[in-house]
Amino acid sequence: MNQPATKVLVIGYVWPEPRSSAAGGHMMQILQSFLDAGWNITFSSPAALGEHKADLLTLGIAECAIELNNSSFDDFIRELAPDIVLFDRFMMEEQFGWRVEKHCPDALRVLETSDLQSLRDARHQRLKDHLKADPDGDDFGALFAPALEGEFQLMADTDLAKREIAAIYRCDISLMISDVEIRMLTEQFKVPAALLHGCPLMLEPPTEAFAPFEDRAHFLSIGNFRHAPNWDAVLWMKNSVWPLIRQQLPGAQLHIYGAYTPPKATALHNPAQGFHVMNWAEDALQVMSAARICLAPLRFGAGIKGKLVDAMLCGTPSITTPIGAEAMGDEQPWPGMIEHSAPALAAAAVALYQDRKRWTQVQEHGRQLLARRYDQNVHGPALVECLEQCRNRLAAHRRDNFTGSMLRHHAHKSTQYMSQWIEAKNRIV
The missing domain is CATH 3.40.50.2000 (Glycogen Phosphorylase B;)
Known part of the structure; x- marks a missing residue:
């Protein structure tokens, strides 16, 4: 007897725009890997539609607009009953993670990090400090060859890093586009390697002659x-x-x-x-x-x-x-x-x-x-295999991630009460 197709819910920070950003392109590559595996996909987002949104319906991907701080999402996810929930960036895990855990506790929770925003912001601040000290300088060699330990020191005290890495712990698997960032998380932040999966941009290598x-x-x-x-x-x-x-x-x-x-x-x-x-x-x-x-x-x-x-x-x-x-x-x-x-x-x-x-x-x-x-034919199947293997041993995987369980216990309670307070306040207004 054939097994029912795996159901995936993606909660997008924005609707994917593959022709506007690398993040949008990467999301479409992930979705294509799921389609190639025969999975059923629903893409949802609380964001407004962008100018260059991808046509997901034509690909056979269902679309659903959702709202922040609204219990209508609870009914939606209970009815959908996904096997896998993918959060597009950590802010979506913060907003919806507790609802997913409450109503679909057995769903595999996956985080698409896109890149480490806390690393990018720390480097931005370092550049600002450099320019303030040397406004006319045009050599940035000192900024371009940082040791991982130096990067860690830039990030460690920031609220953004604490939020982002907490979301990585709370999820079962986080997709990392950069092997440098995987090394930073495992060596400096001591994130277990089992929580991370390298997933670069996935493409069909060109075979035709280039323009000369x-x-x-x-x-x-x-x-x-x-x-x-x-x-x-x-x-x-x-x-x-x-x-x-x-x-x-x-x-x-x-x-x-x-x-x-x-x-x-x-x-x-x-x-x-x-x-x-x-x-x-x-x-x-x-x-x-x-x-x-x-x-x-x-x-x-x-x-x-x-x-x-x-x-x-x-x-x-x-x-x-x-x-x-x-x-x-x-x-x-x-x-x-x-x-x-x-x-x-x-x-x-x-x-x-x-x-x-x-x-x-x-x-x-x-x-x-x-x-x-960057071969799609290598990384696409590897992504699907990683998620399937994690689903097959989900209980043990979660037991091994006690830190994530602890963070979910504390963070999701506070997030839940804040969200419910906002929803009640909005009803009164």
């Missing part, structure tokens, strides 16, 4: 403007990196694409300087395939960078920083160049832009890196 050097022109930068590291990178390019490139390549053009372009970004548009703010790209891979160089001078951030994976998919060499390349490569050569100062980034960009032989070599490095580290 002579058919490419211009520089490109891309990224959602709502993501703070992307906006900081645009400002650094505008003020420091791009002027140095233009000094050596007076006719160079930089096209910057990004979803949700704010007025402060469009105000930087200056064709006379070759600095073009282009708003959202309908097809990011198409514009990436036409560019000769991808610029990604990220001064802080976490996780792995979708723009750099897109560059590899399109055979577009990238110029980035150690933060940009973090957890993305291996011992093999990077498909571009990695530098830590504005002058070095500009020099690398100019040199690679003009060197056809070197450019063609690093283009192929990207194809090879994708096959080694």
